[in-house]
Amino acid sequence: MTQWSGYFGLILQGALVTIELTLMGSVLALIMAFLAGLGRLSRFFVLRALATAYIEFFRGTSIFVQLFWAYFVLPFAGISLTPLQAGVLALGLNVGAYAAEVVRGAIKSIGREQYEACTALNLGRWQAMRHIILPQALLVMLPTFGNNAIELLKATAVVSLISLADLTFQAQVVRSQTGNTLVPFSTILVIYFVLALLISWGVRSLERRMARGLDGVRV
Amino acid sequence: MEWDWDFVRQILPTLIQGVKITILATLLGSVLAAIVGLGIALARRSPNRALSRTIGFLAEFIRGTPLLVQLYFIFYVLPDFGVLLPPLVAGVIGLGLHYGTYTAEVYRAGIDNVPRGQWEAAKACNLNATQTWTHIIMPQAIPPMIPALANYFIAMFKETPLLSAITVLELMNQAKSVANTYYRYIEPITLVGAFFLAISLFSVVLLRWLEHRYGRIER
Numbered sequence: 001m002t003q004w005s006g007y008f009g010l011i012l013q014g015a016l017v018t019i020e021l022t023l024m025g026s027v028l029a030l031i032m033a034f035l036a037g038l039g040r041l042s043r044f045f046v047l048r049a050l051a052t053a054y055i056e057f058f059r060g061t062s063i064f065v066q067l068f069w070a071y072f073v074l075p076f077a078g079i080s081l082t083p084l085q086a087g088v089l090a091l092g093l094n095v096g097a098y099a100a101e102v103v104r105g106a107i108k109s110i111g112r113e114q115y116e117a118c119t120a121l122n123l124g125r126w127q128a129m130r131h132i133i134l135p136q137a138l139l140v141m142l143p144t145f146g147n148n149a150i151e152l153l154k155a156t157a158v159v160s161l162i163s164l165a166d167l168t169f170q171a172q173v174v175r176s177q178t179g180n181t182l183v184p185f186s187t188i189l190v191i192y193f194v195l196a197l198l199i200s201w202g203v204r205s206l207e208r209r210m211a212r213g214l215d216g217v218r219v
Numbered sequence: 220m221e222w223d224w225d226f227v228r229q230i231l232p233t234l235i236q237g238v239k240i241t242i243l244a245t246l247l248g249s250v251l252a253a254i255v256g257l258g259i260a261l262a263r264r265s266p267n268r269a270l271s272r273t274i275g276f277l278a279e280f281i282r283g284t285p286l287l288v289q290l291y292f293i294f295y296v297l298p299d300f301g302v303l304l305p306p307l308v309a310g311v312i313g314l315g316l317h318y319g320t321y322t323a324e325v326y327r328a329g330i331d332n333v334p335r336g337q338w339e340a341a342k343a344c345n346l347n348a349t350q351t352w353t354h355i356i357m358p359q360a361i362p363p364m365i366p367a368l369a370n371y372f373i374a375m376f377k378e379t380p381l382l383s384a385i386t387v388l389e390l391m392n393q394a395k396s397v398a399n400t401y402y403r404y405i406e407p408i409t410l411v412g413a414f415f416l417a418i419s420l421f422s423v424v425l426l427r428w429l430e431h432r433y434g435r436i437e438r
Contacts (some may be wrong), residue, residue, distance in 0.1 A: 060419035061412045062377040063393065069412055072404040150283065157285035161384060168288055181296045189284050189292065196283035 028092025056110025313352025
């Protein structure tokens with residue numbers, strides 16, 4: 001009889017690592033998304049070029065290749081990262097590139113009349129962005145950000161391949177120690193699914209909160 | 220450590236071996252994803268509630284869990300039930316199932332986009348269900364879907380490095396084994412990244428052309 005309770009503890013530890021990665025990765029992704037998304041809309045050519053290069057580069061290769069690059073190649077350039085740092089870096093930069101396009105699309109979806117109203121009120125570029133455009137664009141971004149966060153959660157499984165003890169890694173440990181494959185893998189599949197449901201539920205309630213009081217304003 | 224062109228020349232033949240498997244896996248996976256997606260989309264439209272709900276939930280589940288874990292599941296768990304698959308076959312099934320749940324959404328949008336009048340006209344002409352689907356609905360629904368489908372096939376192509384985790388000898392795995400043999404990571408991993416980046420930049424052009432040729436699905 002296998003001692004399932006002990007193994008379940010291992011899997012729970014893995015779940016904590018996965019959640020930690022997802023949260024830290026999301027924060028980095030959010031920062032990168034706004035930097036690169038606003039960068040692409042900048043007046044300055046250099047900023048636009050930099051943002052476009054970043055987005056194309058990170059969307060063009062998969063998270064797996066980027067993670068290996070960060071973990072195995074960067075040390076030769078003198079930058080040694082722990083698996084957790086490499087994981088957060090690769091996940092954040094990768095998903096951030098996808099989310100940057102969301103930011104850009106949402107800002108562009110705000111109608112011309114809003115910009116004209118800002119000009120009429122003599123608001124500066126930064127003031128208009130901060131007080132008029134972004135608050136409206138944020139609501140447009142939110143649902144897609146939720147999908148991006150779920151993609152990030154799913155991508156965290158890859159870090160198990162650079163020996164970070166996340167859910168998938170722990171499932172492999174349990175598999176090699178017990179010889180049982182069905183139980184560990186089914187368990188983590190369910191845990192991943194529940195986490196994904198939690199994210200989409202959280203984003204939906206956040207959306208409802210932010211949309212409060214906007215009925216009839218937005219079309 | 221310096222970039223060494225002689226080493227690049229030495230490992231290139233091995234990497235090209237991997238590229239062949241990568242492309243093969245993508246092509247087979249795309250075909251499977253196209254079929255699975257159509258199956259899911261049709262099942263979700265079925266008047267049989269039990270069938271459409273079950274398939275709908277399964278598709279949600281597959282979309283909410285990591286591809287890597289699904290690959291492990293197919294490769295390590297199924298043998299316990301007597302289904303022993305070669306790595307490449309397991310990988311193709313994993314890719315096909317995972318991306319099938321995404322292409323199903325494309326099919327759904329494409330089918331919903333066929334105007335109601337077409338269904339009514341088909342009925343008026345006394346066509347049965349099979350005739351309606353094959354002669355009226357599908358020929359109109361498929362062309363606008365092509366760019367969106369191609370988009371997912373390109374995404375799948377970028378995810379093929381994951382197959383290295385279940386011992387498929389594709390590009391990433393060849394690169395890893397070369398790197399481990401000579402303990403030189405810079406060239407192999409960077410070449411893999413450059414290869415995927417080149418293909419994906421090329422595919423951006425291809426997608427633009429497809430969108431121009433076939434239009435895109437509104438929604």
